[in-house]
Amino acid sequence: MLFGSEHVKRYVETDGAEGHDWQNTTVLILTTTGRRSGERRSTPLIYQEYGQDLLVVASNGGADTPPAWYLNLQADPEVQVQVKGERFTARARTANPEEKPDMWRTMTATWPAYDDYQRKTDREIPVVVLERV
Numbered sequence: 001m002l003f004g005s006e007h008v009k010r011y012v013e014t015d016g017a018e019g020h021d022w023q024n025t026t027v028l029i030l031t032t033t034g035r036r037s038g039e040r041r042s043t044p045l046i047y048q049e050y051g052q053d054l055l056v057v058a059s060n061g062g063a064d065t066p067p068a069w070y071l072n073l074q075a076d077p078e079v080q081v082q083v084k085g086e087r088f089t090a091r092a093r094t095a096n097p098e099e100k101p102d103m104w105r106t107m108t109a110t111w112p113a114y115d116d117y118q119r120k121t122d123r124e125i126p127v128v129v130l131e132r133v
Helices: 004-013 068-075 100-110 113-120
Strands: 025-033 040-046 048-050 053-057 078-083 086-094 127-132
Touching (some): 004 025, 025 068, 040 053, 053 100, 100 113, 100 127
Antiparallel strands (some): 025 040, 025 078, 048 053
16 A cells, blocks of 8 residues: 555655555655755645545644645645646645634545544644635
8 A cells, every 4th residue: 555655655656656546545645845955845635526626634643733735835835636647736825713623524525534643632723715816
């Protein structure tokens, strides 16, 4: 099973032929700029389409701290996204309280474990909206 840096490597090399479809859901590659290092960091993330935007969840498996990629995009919201062979620039933002419930349902429909992750932590797990630039 693909995971982490190997997942990114195979996905990029094959334009998503390996790695886009994963455990009955879909994965994109999100590339952020490191908030301290300034280096580009790529992460495979479960996503869903939501209108013209894409959604990802900053769950970190239900840990009490957010994932590094989320901290990175808070510092610099301009990100690079790869979906299969398509690569584009997007602006990332955290879903607001009015829109989050419907977006959360969209994401838990594809990955029900997000509900389990939320129960494990006092941190409110954000849904991130990726808007094409």
